[in-house]
Amino acid sequence: MYGLFLRHFYLITRSFPRILDLIYWPSIQITLWGFISNFFASHTTYYNNAVGVILTCAILYDFLFRTSIGFNMLFLEEIWSRNFTNLFIAPMKISEILTSLIFTALVRALIGLIPAVLLTSPLFGISILELGIYLFFLFLSLYIFGITLGILVSAGLLRFGPSFENIAWSTMFLLAPFGCIYYPIEILPEIFQKIAYMLPLVYIFEEARNILINNTVDISNLIEAYMLNMIYIIISITLFFYSFNKARDKGTLINIGE
Amino acid sequence: MKTLVEVQNLKKNYGDKQAVKSISFKINENEILGLLGPNGSGKTTTIGMMLGLLKPTSGEILIEGDKIEEDRIKILQKINFISPYIELPKKLTVKQNLIVFGKLYKIKNLNDRIDYLTSKLRLSDILNRITGELSSGQKNRASLAKSLINDPKVLLLDEPTASLDPEIGDFIRSFLEDYKKEKKISILLASHNMNEVTRLCKSILMMKDGIIVDSGSPASLIEKHGRKNLEEVFLKLSRRPNEHN
Numbered sequence: 001m002y003g004l005f006l007r008h009f010y011l012i013t014r015s016f017p018r019i020l021d022l023i024y025w026p027s028i029q030i031t032l033w034g035f036i037s038n039f040f041a042s043h044t045t046y047y048n049n050a051v052g053v054i055l056t057c058a059i060l061y062d063f064l065f066r067t068s069i070g071f072n073m074l075f076l077e078e079i080w081s082r083n084f085t086n087l088f089i090a091p092m093k094i095s096e097i098l099t100s101l102i103f104t105a106l107v108r109a110l111i112g113l114i115p116a117v118l119l120t121s122p123l124f125g126i127s128i129l130e131l132g133i134y135l136f137f138l139f140l141s142l143y144i145f146g147i148t149l150g151i152l153v154s155a156g157l158l159r160f161g162p163s164f165e166n167i168a169w170s171t172m173f174l175l176a177p178f179g180c181i182y183y184p185i186e187i188l189p190e191i192f193q194k195i196a197y198m199l200p201l202v203y204i205f206e207e208a209r210n211i212l213i214n215n216t217v218d219i220s221n222l223i224e225a226y227m228l229n230m231i232y233i234i235i236s237i238t239l240f241f242y243s244f245n246k247a248r249d250k251g252t253l254i255n256i257g258e
Numbered sequence: 259m260k261t262l263v264e265v266q267n268l269k270k271n272y273g274d275k276q277a278v279k280s281i282s283f284k285i286n287e288n289e290i291l292g293l294l295g296p297n298g299s300g301k302t303t304t305i306g307m308m309l310g311l312l313k314p315t316s317g318e319i320l321i322e323g324d325k326i327e328e329d330r331i332k333i334l335q336k337i338n339f340i341s342p343y344i345e346l347p348k349k350l351t352v353k354q355n356l357i358v359f360g361k362l363y364k365i366k367n368l369n370d371r372i373d374y375l376t377s378k379l380r381l382s383d384i385l386n387r388i389t390g391e392l393s394s395g396q397k398n399r400a401s402l403a404k405s406l407i408n409d410p411k412v413l414l415l416d417e418p419t420a421s422l423d424p425e426i427g428d429f430i431r432s433f434l435e436d437y438k439k440e441k442k443i444s445i446l447l448a449s450h451n452m453n454e455v456t457r458l459c460k461s462i463l464m465m466k467d468g469i470i471v472d473s474g475s476p477a478s479l480i481e482k483h484g485r486k487n488l489e490e491v492f493l494k495l496s497r498r499p500n501e502h503n
Contacts, residue, residue: 091334
């Protein structure tokens with residue numbers, strides 16, 4: 001028994017991502033649901049006149065989740081199937097690999113999104129299409145941010161190998177409390193608000209609620225979201241190229257496929 | 259004879275550890291060069307650098323005169339690799355895998371190429387089967403087909419017949435001999451199967467601790483070291499303290 005315990009103890013203590021994984025899951029869950037509970041306890045009438053706001057935000061968040069995880073899955077599939085080396089010895093530029101993964105992730109996310117959108121109307125009498133033309137801009141912004149997260153995690157996988165996989169699964173949950181998906185930003189403590197304002201998610205979900213609840217459009221929210229998206233996607237692509245070069249230097253590209 | 263591969267003073271350090279310490283060699287067209295050495299001798303690191311998966315600390319690798327560090331994509335178009343540690347996507351059929359890699363390598367007349375490899379490598383019966391459900395020998399032939407999909411001028415083989423039964427192993431070796439003759443390609447063969455190396459390679463590099471400790475034809479090495487066969491030469495060189503350290 002002690003031997004089996006040691007086998008897992010050694011595994012965990014030798015991998016920083018695994019330690020992080022153990023620590024942050026409970027913390028994130030408690031933080032997220034704490035804020036949601038707080039909000040509903042103190043703002044019981046907030047959603048009274050806008051049936052479907054929560055469901056709409058859930059669909060938007062799911063699209064973000066699917067885009068990001070979808071991108072990571074494409075990368076992880078190659079590692080799991082031990083095909084990673086075959087991919088990186090094919091005559092493809094890194095930019096071509098990224099472009100094909102970005103496009104494939106979109107197709108995957110849309111395959112999940114379309115049935116969800118179609119189901120909400122007959123089941124709950126709600127149509128996400130009420131967001132109008134702005135729905136496209138909200139989705140596009142979420143797609144860019146999802147891809148950004150996917151590229152960042154893939155850069156980590158390249159640099160640190162498969163042990164970074166746990167981070168891939170949990171980035172979205174890590175950001176969820178700061179994304180203000182189900183509650184306005186005011187519910188967060190001041191320090192968390194400062195962090196949240198650095199993410200495009202706040203502007204996207206604030207704007208979705210604004211359109212649905214107030215029937216007005218605040219373009220500045222969309223502009224803020226796109227500006228932040230541009231900054232983060234440039235950072236993530238730069239980091240991916242840096243990780244690729246580091247992986248070539250450290251030998252991760254050879255070991256990751258084995 | 260035309261030299262297809264030229265490796266010059268190639269070094270690779272991982273931090274303080276020197277995995278490959280300034281090695282140089284050439285491979286001519288229509289030649290199979292054997293790369294032997296105990297585990298950790300630097301064979302995989304050398305192959306990794308030739309494939310552009312690893313960045314050399316110093317030195318150069320030229321394929322038909324092009325440097326891998328400067329023309330990575332151009333070189334990857336005319337090189338390929340097979341190893342038992344790398345597999346094709348398991349959920350795809352053999353044919354789907356060959357189509358995917360054919361597209362990645364931008365092969366013209368892909369169907370003709372697949373037909374050619376299918377007949378040469380006895381893949382007709384398994385072409386539409388899921389790759390993950392194949393036997394080791396079938397997977398190996400499918401991987402070999404993938405490694406030849408781009409009609410490579412240089413083929414890097416890392417233990418191509420490991421874990422295969424003698425009949426399949428012999429088939430693969432015969433295939434490689436014939437294919438090399440027909441296409442006049444250069445092959446670098448890393449293997450622990452001394453009979454295979456003796457049969458296929460006209461010349462051999464023996465690596466240990468990141469350096470080439472000896473080289474020559476199998477017969478000349480056996481004679482030089484006064485041993486009965488290549489395996490005994492391998493054991494002698496592997497166990498001998500390294501004079502170059």
